[in-house]
Amino acid sequence: MGSGEWCLQKRDSFKSETLVGNETVPEIGCLSIIVLGASGDLAKKKTFPALFHLYCQGFLPPIEVHIFGYARTKISDDELRNRIRGYLVSERSASPSKDVSKFLQLIKYVSGSYDAAEGFQMLDKEISKHETSKNSLEGSSRRLFYLALPPSVYPSVCRMIRRYCMKKSNLGGWTRIVVEKPFGRDLGSAEELSSQIGELFDEPQIYRIDHYLGKELVQNLLVLRFANRFFLPLWNRDNIDNVQIVFREDFGTEGRGGYFDEYGIIRDIIQNHLLQVLCLVAMEKPVSLKPERIRDEKVKVLQSVLPIKDEEVVLGQYEGYRDDPTVPDHSNTPTFATVILRIHNERWEGVPFILKAGKALNSRKAEIRVQFKDVPGDIFKCKKQGRNEFVIRLQPSEAMYMKLMVKQPGLEMSTVQSELDLSYRQRYQGVTIPEAYERLILDTYDPCPFLSLKYYCLQCLPLQLVGLDKR
Ligand SMILES: NC(=O)C1=CN([C@@H]2O[C@H](COP(=O)(O)OP(=O)(O)OC[C@H]3O[C@@H](n4cnc5c(N)ncnc54)[C@H](OP(=O)(O)O)[C@@H]3O)[C@@H](O)[C@H]2O)C=CC1
Numbered sequence: 001m002g003s004g005e006w007c008l009q010k011r012d013s014f015k016s017e018t019l020v021g022n023e024t025v026p027e028i029g030c031l032s033i034i035v036l037g038a039s040g041d042l043a044k045k046k047t048f049p050a051l052f053h054l055y056c057q058g059f060l061p062p063i064e065v066h067i068f069g070y071a072r073t074k075i076s077d078d079e080l081r082n083r084i085r086g087y088l089v090s091e092r093s094a095s096p097s098k099d100v101s102k103f104l105q106l107i108k109y110v111s112g113s114y115d116a117a118e119g120f121q122m123l124d125k126e127i128s129k130h131e132t133s134k135n136s137l138e139g140s141s142r143r144l145f146y147l148a149l150p151p152s153v154y155p156s157v158c159r160m161i162r163r164y165c166m167k168k169s170n171l172g173g174w175t176r177i178v179v180e181k182p183f184g185r186d187l188g189s190a191e192e193l194s195s196q197i198g199e200l201f202d203e204p205q206i207y208r209i210d211h212y213l214g215k216e217l218v219q220n221l222l223v224l225r226f227a228n229r230f231f232l233p234l235w236n237r238d239n240i241d242n243v244q245i246v247f248r249e250d251f252g253t254e255g256r257g258g259y260f261d262e263y264g265i266i267r268d269i270i271q272n273h274l275l276q277v278l279c280l281v282a283m284e285k286p287v288s289l290k291p292e293r294i295r296d297e298k299v300k301v302l303q304s305v306l307p308i309k310d311e312e313v314v315l316g317q318y319e320g321y322r323d324d325p326t327v328p329d330h331s332n333t334p335t336f337a338t339v340i341l342r343i344h345n346e347r348w349e350g351v352p353f354i355l356k357a358g359k360a361l362n363s364r365k366a367e368i369r370v371q372f373k374d375v376p377g378d379i380f381k382c383k384k385q386g387r388n389e390f391v392i393r394l395q396p397s398e399a400m401y402m403k404l405m406v407k408q409p410g411l412e413m414s415t416v417q418s419e420l421d422l423s424y425r426q427r428y429q430g431v432t433i434p435e436a437y438e439r440l441i442l443d444t445y446d447p448c449p450f451l452s453l454k455y456y457c458l459q460c461l462p463l464q465l466v467g468l469d470k471r
């Protein structure tokens, strides 16, 4: 590759193998992806678009794949297709409108409740019909159930899947379930949920996902921290003054009040997305990239977090939140929160980790801002111009930049703050960065050979560990 040219390494699809007893069996059966909660926000904005991107790249060959939507809302196949059509945009498609139409034809919709046999029996019938039409051998079919639903219905949905939608899997087939955050409301409910799901499915069948772990620059954190000599000696309390991890969104609940009001911004964003990022910023080097080893280091960070002080929490609710018809009139659910976490260990003692998240703010941004301490003995008197900062912008427009002091070009010896800027759009021109959900979903049915399975699907982080469960 010549200098200045960059490309995104393309990942080849390959035929996975699955372990049946002591033998590995190739996965040859057809694949059904079932999106439960297909009428919802996540399904429309993230799940179906991610499936579309995978389709455009050849990771969902129509010859072996079918997609099902399931929810209570009574709509036809075409109505579901029309709801999601506008969200299907792919820079990787040579003929977008043709691809959209072909992709939408792969989708079938089944309506039913989340706790009654009838709907799931109907769903099973439709999936089986598709498997038969693809001549999939009994025992070889793969079924991926994606729960784009509030966690309150996970247990009943899992019971229904277990009872009515499981098939033999002795010829390389499998049934997997994907569950979203927030995983319960607090430690007690998370543990209860875990044991309820654990009674129905084996651990390798369960994927608990947090899509922030699939974002390009969150993925980059491990590389950045542990493959660069110059960050190693600086990444500690001697040099870092504070770390800010910020999520801002410029829209409100938009009809999702039924889900959001039950959880609030802390459970929706801070406990999962921002804590996962905090763990990657603060943890020690794991002994390998195995998911269990990364999890071990994250848990150590969380166990070192001190109970949060009331005076280090700010909560708020945006004006107009209660005007959303899906939000109860007297709700006091926070839509904004700032929380300071303090990690009581050798590396981070005294360094505040400031976590901020808010909906309906004036801009959309997610970033990590590492602020360094002032230089001791400042002979240039440049403190007022700002400190060194290292910023990792997760979105929009992925970038990393370092704010640093330089000499103002010219005859005088004066200082000015400038930036070393690695903006991805500029640096990796022509490269399309995958959406977080693309990676996550692909890994649930076609694990990457270079990374361990479940790399992105780490255990949930209990709220109680950091005392967030009381809010
Ligand atoms: N939206 C997003 O951007 C993201 C969401 N998530 C997670 O995905 C999950 C779903 O989120 P989202 O799609 O936004 O939520 P929605 O509020 O849109 O709910 C999804 C669907 O679930 C059904 N539903 C909603 N509330 C209830 C309820 N109380 N009981 C039973 N069914 C209900 C509805 O379908 P019907 O009535 O037709 O059955 C709805 O269309 C959540 O756990 C969320 O944290 C994760 C990442 C991003």
Ligand SMILES: O=C1O[C@H](COP(=O)(O)O)[C@@H](O)[C@H](O)[C@H]1O
Pocket: 211, 249, 268, 269, 366
């Ligand atoms: O998990 C969630 O994330 C989305 C924001 O995701 P992003 O990738 O667009 O940053 C948020 O809107 C939603 O409330 C929450 O459930």
